[in-house]
Amino acid sequence: KFRTQLDNRLDGPWDSREKIVAFSFDYCYWSVDPEDPKYASQEVVFQDLGTSVLSGAFKGYNICLFAYGQTGSGKTYTMMGTPVSYSIHKLFAIFLEIYNERVRDLLKQSDHKKPYTLRVREHPETGPYVQGLSQHLVTDYKQVVGLLEEGIAKRITAATHIHDASSRSHAIFTIHYTQAILENNLPSEIASKINLVDLAGSERADPSYCKDRITEGANINKSLVTLGIVISTLAQNSQMFSSCQSINSITSEGDSSPMSSHTTGSVSGTRRQAYIPYRDSILTWLLKDSLGGNSKTIMVATISPASSSYNETMSTLRYASNAKNIINKPRVNEDANVKLIRELREEIDRLKTMLISFELVCINFFSTGPIVMLSVVAEAELSVLHLDKYMLNVTSSFFEECPCCV
C-alpha cells in the first residue's frame, strides 16, 4: 500500500494543516537517491514488472507497459533504460511516435525536407494499426536495444522548465512475438505483442513559451485528457460489470436452474455501458486493445518528490488509481484453426463418453445399439456437427425400439 503525505502549505503560507491522501498500488518504488537504503534500481523494477511482461508474452498474451507522469519525472528512464538480458528468438519490432496528433515512423529513414505522416486504420479483427509502418526483424536482445536507441534518438524533444530534453511526443515501441508450437500433435502458432508506451510529459501551459511549444503542449494535454476520460470511463464500466456480476451470483443462488442465471444476465445486459471515446485521439485509438481489451496492461506512474509538483503528483496518482479499476479481457492469441480443432476433439471425447454411458444403461435391451453408435463415432471424427444430428436420430430410434420405452 502506498501512502503519501502532502503538505498543503503550498495553498498559502497561512495554512499549515497537514493533508494525508492514501492510494493503493501494486508496487511503490523510491528512486531518488542511489545511496538511500530504500533505493529501487532498474533491476528491482525489472524483476517485479519486466519478468511478468516477458512470461505473459511467452504464454501468448498481449502485454502493454505504459508510463505516465509529469515532465522530467523518469518515464523514459524507466521504460527504455531497463538493463535486461534475455534470450530472444524471431521477433518483429516497430517504433512510432505521435507528435501533434500525427504518426511518424521512428525506424525509417525519411527525407527531412518532407515530413510525412502515416494513417491510422482499423482492422475489424485485429483492431487499430498504422498503415505503412516499417517492420524490423530482430533475432537477439542487442538488436532490440539498437532499434530502441535509434528510435529514441529520432524522437522530438525540447527543453521545458523542468527537463532539458523533454520528449514532446508519445512513443510506442511494439514487439510482435510469434511462437510455433506443437499442440496435441498439431502445428500451431501463438502470437503476442509487447507494447512499451512512453507518454509525453504532462505539463501546465506556460504563456512564455513560443507558439510551436504551446501547440505541442496543447496537443499533449488534449491527448492526455482523452486518455484520462477513456481510463475513467473504462473503470466505471468495469465497476458496473463487476457489480452486475455479483448481483447475478446473489440472484442465481436461490435458483439452481441454468436458465435463471441466464435470465439475470440478460437483465444486467440492459444496463448500458458508457461509450468510450477511443477515437478522440490517435494515442487512445492505437492503445484501444491495451487499455480496455485483449491485453495485460501495467501502468507505471512516475512522480516527483518536490513539493512544487504537488498538483501534477496528485493528478498522476488519481490517474493511476483510476486505471487500476479497469478490468481487461486478456486471452491467449492462438491459431484460430488449431483452437477449433482442439475444441472439436474435446467435443468428440465428450460425446464418446455420453455414448458409452448410453451403452451401459441400455445394453440389456438393445444389443445392436452400441455397435451402430460406435460406427457413428468413427464418422464423427470427420464432423462433430453431424455427430449431433446422428446422435439424435440414433438415440430416438434406439428408444423407439427399446422394450422398456415402448
Ligand SMILES: Nc1ncnc2c1ncn2[C@@H]1O[C@H](COP(=O)(O)OP(=O)(O)OP(=O)(O)O)[C@@H](O)[C@H]1O
Ligand atoms: N530513477 C532514476 N535514477 C536516476 N536518474 C533518473 C531516474 N529517473 C529519471 N532520471 C533522470 O532524470 C532525467 C529525466 O528523466 P526522463 O527523461 O526519464 O523523464 P521523462 O518523464 O521521460 O520526461 P519528459 O516527459 O519530459 O520526456 C533524465 O536525465 C534521467 O536520466
